[in-house]
Amino acid sequence: MTSIADRARGIASAPRDKWTAPVVIVLGLLYPWYTETLQALPVIGDFVPSTESMVVMVAFTMMALGLNIVVGYAGLLDLGYVAFYAVGAYTAGWFASQQFDQVTFSFLSSVPSDQPGIHITMWLVLLMAGLLTLFAGIVIGLPTLRLRGDYLAIVTLGFGEIVPQVFKNGDSFFGFDLTHGTFGIAPIDAAGLPVLASFTSLPKNFQTSPNRAMWFYLGAFALLLITVFCTVRLRDSRLGRAWIAIREDETAAAAMGVPLMRTKTWSYAIGAFFGGVAGAYYASFRGGAFPADFYFQFSVFLLCMVILGGMGSVWGVIAGAMILGYLDREGLATIGSKIQDAGLNFDPTKYQFGIYGVIIVSMMLLRPAGLIPERRHKIELEEGVHDTPFYDVEHEGTLTDRDPSDD
Amino acid sequence: MADDNLVVATQVRKEFGGLVATDDVDFTIPRGAIVSLIGPNGAGKTTFFNQLTGVYKPTSGSILFDGTEVSYLPPHAITKLGIGRTFQNIRLFHQMSAMENVLVGMNCRLHSGILGAILRTPKVKREEIEAHDRARELLVYCGLPRRHNERSGSLPYGDQRRLEVARALATEPKLLLLDEPTAGMNPQETAEFTAFVSKVRDEKGVTVLLIEHDMKVIMGVSERITVLEYGAKIAEGTPAEIRADERVIEAYLGRGVGQTG
Numbered sequence: 015m016t017s018i019a020d021r022a023r024g025i026a027s028a029p030r031d032k033w034t035a036p037v038v039i040v041l042g043l044l045y046p047w048y049t050e051t052l053q054a055l056p057v058i059g060d061f062v063p064s065t066e067s068m069v070v071m072v073a074f075t076m077m078a079l080g081l082n083i084v085v086g087y088a089g090l091l092d093l094g095y096v097a098f099y100a101v102g103a104y105t106a107g108w109f110a111s112q113q114f115d116q117v118t119f120s121f122l123s124s125v126p127s128d129q130p131g132i133h134i135t136m137w138l139v140l141l142m143a144g145l146l147t148l149f150a151g152i153v154i155g156l157p158t159l160r161l162r163g164d165y166l167a168i169v170t171l172g173f174g175e176i177v178p179q180v181f182k183n184g185d186s187f188f189g190f191d192l193t194h195g196t197f198g199i200a201p202i203d204a205a206g207l208p209v210l211a212s213f214t215s216l217p218k219n220f221q222t223s224p225n226r227a228m229w230f231y232l233g234a235f236a237l238l239l240i241t242v243f244c245t246v247r248l249r250d251s252r253l254g255r256a257w258i259a260i261r262e263d264e265t266a267a268a269a270m271g272v273p274l275m276r277t278k279t280w281s282y283a284i285g286a287f288f289g290g291v292a293g294a295y296y297a298s299f300r301g302g303a304f305p306a307d308f309y310f311q312f313s314v315f316l317l318c319m320v321i322l323g324g325m326g327s328v329w330g331v332i333a334g335a336m337i338l339g340y341l342d343r344e345g346l347a348t349i350g351s352k353i354q355d356a357g358l359n360f361d362p363t364k365y366q367f368g369i370y371g372v373i374i375v376s377m378m379l380l381r382p383a384g385l386i387p388e389r390r391h392k393i394e395l396e397e398g399v400h401d402t403p404f405y406d407v408e409h410e411g412t413l414t415d416r417d418p419s420d421d
Numbered sequence: 422m423a424d425d426n427l428v429v430a431t432q433v434r435k436e437f438g439g440l441v442a443t444d445d446v447d448f449t450i451p452r453g454a455i456v457s458l459i460g461p462n463g464a465g466k467t468t469f470f471n472q473l474t475g476v477y478k479p480t481s482g483s484i485l486f487d488g489t490e491v492s493y494l495p496p497h498a499i500t501k502l503g504i505g506r507t508f509q510n511i512r513l514f515h516q517m518s519a520m521e522n523v524l525v526g527m528n529c530r531l532h533s534g535i536l537g538a539i540l541r542t543p544k545v546k547r548e549e550i551e552a553h554d555r556a557r558e559l560l561v562y563c564g565l566p567r568r569h570n571e572r573s574g575s576l577p578y579g580d581q582r583r584l585e586v587a588r589a590l591a592t593e594p595k596l597l598l599l600d601e602p603t604a605g606m607n608p609q610e611t612a613e614f615t616a617f618v619s620k621v622r623d624e625k626g627v628t629v630l631l632i633e634h635d636m637k638v639i640m641g642v643s644e645r646i647t648v649l650e651y652g653a654k655i656a657e658g659t660p661a662e663i664r665a666d667e668r669v670i671e672a673y674l675g676r677g678v679g680q681t682g
Binding site for chain 2: 243244247248250251252253254255256258259262263265266267268269270271272273274280284390
């Protein structure tokens, strides 16, 4: 008997080797322990990202997976995803920093409880950030998602600019300092394990722990696993099918009883949720939320990750996000120093968006469906390759017996 | 309220700018009947269909479906009330498998929510398994015993037509709208399909409204025929009556032929 997952999956994903996922997860989880070994390797050692960079890459991957729900599953082009990152980061700023020092409130926080301001444990703040961003997604989505195609892209672009501007200029909302203007909110409390720390040797505060990068990495990796789990489950559900139906043919989807506005708004809001959680965690890692981070290029950067990896494909988006995240954090600089060592005066970090552009254009020409295409697109490109039947062949063999003349 | 009529459309009018696509059409569909809508190209048949399914809002007039006013409802709400349709040019979800297409059709009859989908609760699991079983039955019923997991866009033309019907039936309609379902089929396929429509009506108890150009299909399968021309209804009656109607012959064959032929 096949499992429900197999039944539900249909052609949505390739029947991959069952070991791929566990191996990747274990290798990912243990990364901080073998980073130094890898970095000591000759030649390639220099190109191995530090655990510190991996935290950022994983946070970016979460955002890309959130964007993939909107762009990849539901087919809605969103050019303003950075707005959700901003909302998430500022939520962390409000509920886990000294921003509102009029009050002193602390709840399981990693910082001393007598500090002024609201200090709620980062894990709860992450959930709050997600929910607030989800709400922001609904508020932005309801008027916006009535539009189709290009018009939707333009309006999301607008919101992507508006939201960061509101934060940037929000230091005097009727006299109230909400966002601390261009300075941003800093320091934001670090994540930590204050409850466990009281009776184990686990760190109370990741930031002050000697293994700072490792702890932040493990936290980020756990969040990434949750994100992947949720996006895969959603894709294989009734809602996921409705998203893909809308992507394929909006009119037909509506005629088949898919409520367009509700379904699209959910894709937007759920996509936003993960952007918000990742944004809040990243803010906690950086120790601040700064309005200069939330620029339009970042939306495009995330979109590039999704396109590079393969729209709609979870594995693909992870690969795309890790590659571009790596280039952004370390890769280009490392390559640049190698080039300069060789005596050439060329600094690729200066041309980073040009380089990403070249990558995207080459991808479109050579591998339009992405590095690891969504199964559907793959079938489209390899017409004639048939899927294996996914239901019980033993009991219903008569139905799945394929007539040779079909092929 | 006359309960023997499933659809009562009164004075349905749709204007696109200066063009009157349907001109105060009165139209009733008796419960359990197979009714056809015919007329020359551009007569407003598909526009009427689209008003019935909520794709267009009528400029004026009322459409009662099973006692409910539907002319202002969005398409998905009308589908939920029980109107399923196919499209003149096939509009399957081409990247999805045949199975998934049918499952999308069931969307409005399933209940699983977001948290249920993520946690995959026993209830959701059961619902999904039942839905898959039902979808498979429906595909077989509509003459697609194989290839349920193939991308629907790669199915042969005739199978795509069948799949559209299966998908429409998955919405559990009381009224099934078929927009030129036999277009592009060969005579044998057409004959099979005609028999299939009667079978669906008899076994599933659905009422059928058909737009068709093939006179053989129309005369063979329908119990009542309505003829539109330039957006207005010019005739209504049994196949025999329509065949004898002067205005219909004129509309289809042109003036003068009626007298000589």
